[in-house]
Amino acid sequence: DTAVSQTPKYLVTQMGNDKSIKCEQNLGHDTMYWYKQDSKKFLKIMFSYNNKELIINETVPNRFSPKSPDKAHLNLHINSLELGDSAVYFCASSHSQGRIAKNIQYFGAGTRLSVL
Amino acid sequence: AQSVTQPDIHITVSEGASLELRCNYSYGATPYLFWYVQSPGQGLQLLLKYFSGDTLVQGIKGFEAEFKRSQSSFNLRKPSVHWSDAAEYFCAVAHGGSNYKLTFGKGTLLTVNP
Numbered sequence: 001d002t003a004v005s006q007t008p009k010y011l012v013t014q015m016g017n018d019k020s021i022k023c024e025q026n027l028g029h030d031t032m033y034w035y036k037q038d039s040k041k042f043l044k045i046m047f048s049y050n051n052k053e054l055i056i057n058e059t060v061p062n063r064f065s066p067k068s069p070d071k072a073h074l075n076l077h078i079n080s081l082e083l084g085d086s087a088v089y090f091c092a093s094s095h096s097q098g099r100i101a102k103n104i105q106y107f108g109a110g111t112r113l114s115v116l
Numbered sequence: 117a118q119s120v121t122q123p124d125i126h127i128t129v130s131e132g133a134s135l136e137l138r139c140n141y142s143y144g145a146t147p148y149l150f151w152y153v154q155s156p157g158q159g160l161q162l163l164l165k166y167f168s169g170d171t172l173v174q175g176i177k178g179f180e181a182e183f184k185r186s187q188s189s190f191n192l193r194k195p196s197v198h199w200s201d202a203a204e205y206f207c208a209v210a211h212g213g214s215n216y217k218l219t220f221g222k223g224t225l226l227t228v229n230p
Contacts (some may be wrong), residue, residue, distance in 0.1 A: 004159075033217070041154075041204055043220040056217050090159060100167055103148045103210040105218060109159040 003027050004108040006091050012114045013081055021076045021111045023091030031055075031096045032074035033105065034066060037088040049074050050096050078113075086115045118143040118209050122221035129197050130229045137192040137224050139207030148210040149190040150218070151181055155203045163205075166190060177201070202228045 004025045013019050025032065033056070034046045048056035049068045063079045074093075078085060091108040095101040119142045129135055141147055148167050152160040164175025171183040181192045190207060207221040 041223045041225075043160075043206065043223075045217045045219075048217060058217075092160075100165075103167070104150075104162065104165065106162070107152075107160040 006108040025093040029093040030071045033092040035090040081115045120221035126225045128227040135194045135197045139190045150208040152206045
């Protein structure tokens with residue numbers, strides 16, 4: 001009965017490949033996020049979507065492209081993978097309304113990406 | 117822009133001892149503050165949050181945190197640590213309005229000795 005689920009949990013791939021990470025939430029939220037956690041455990045937001053529209057796009061290479069087919073899904077596609085893309089990627093979701101609710105984010109278990 | 121500082125990269129305590137993890141924030145308005153915990157190989161779990169009102173907030177697993185505006189701090193405390201509390205702890209601040217992003221500190225790794 002996972003609230004925010006990501007697949008795959010682990011992803012090992014070669015430099016130059018293209019890969020996707022999927023995220024789904026069953027909490028009825030309408031805002032979803034992607035965060036990157038680097039090797040030093042530092043977490044930084046990459047993207048945020050509200051009702052399938054991009055609302056946050058931090059300084060992320062164009063090789064990263066989020067796609068939201070509906071409110072419950074936010075996938076992350078990465079082209080031409082580089083060594084520096086190795087990290088743990090977390091998906092999160094929240095409501096978009098309500099002073100408190102919209103600021104509480106629920107996280108998935110993460111996808112550990114290793115680029116060789 | 118808001119920022120969060122967790123001065124301690126790694127803390128070791130003995131089981132049963134008390135714990136305090138420090139967090140300082142930089143933010144122009146009244147911040148929304150959070151503590152998350154990340155157990156090894158797991159995602160982030162929300163421990164507690166502060167939005168307004170009582171400056172001492174209670175969370176899950178016996179944790180509490182106190183918001184001190186004068187010190188720009190939101191320190192996490194637990195009176196008696198259990199071995200299962202060993203994890204990485206992240207303090208975060210949210211910017212409200214139309215921008216929902218969380219800004220995280222760099223985390224504090226907690227080791228619990230038997």
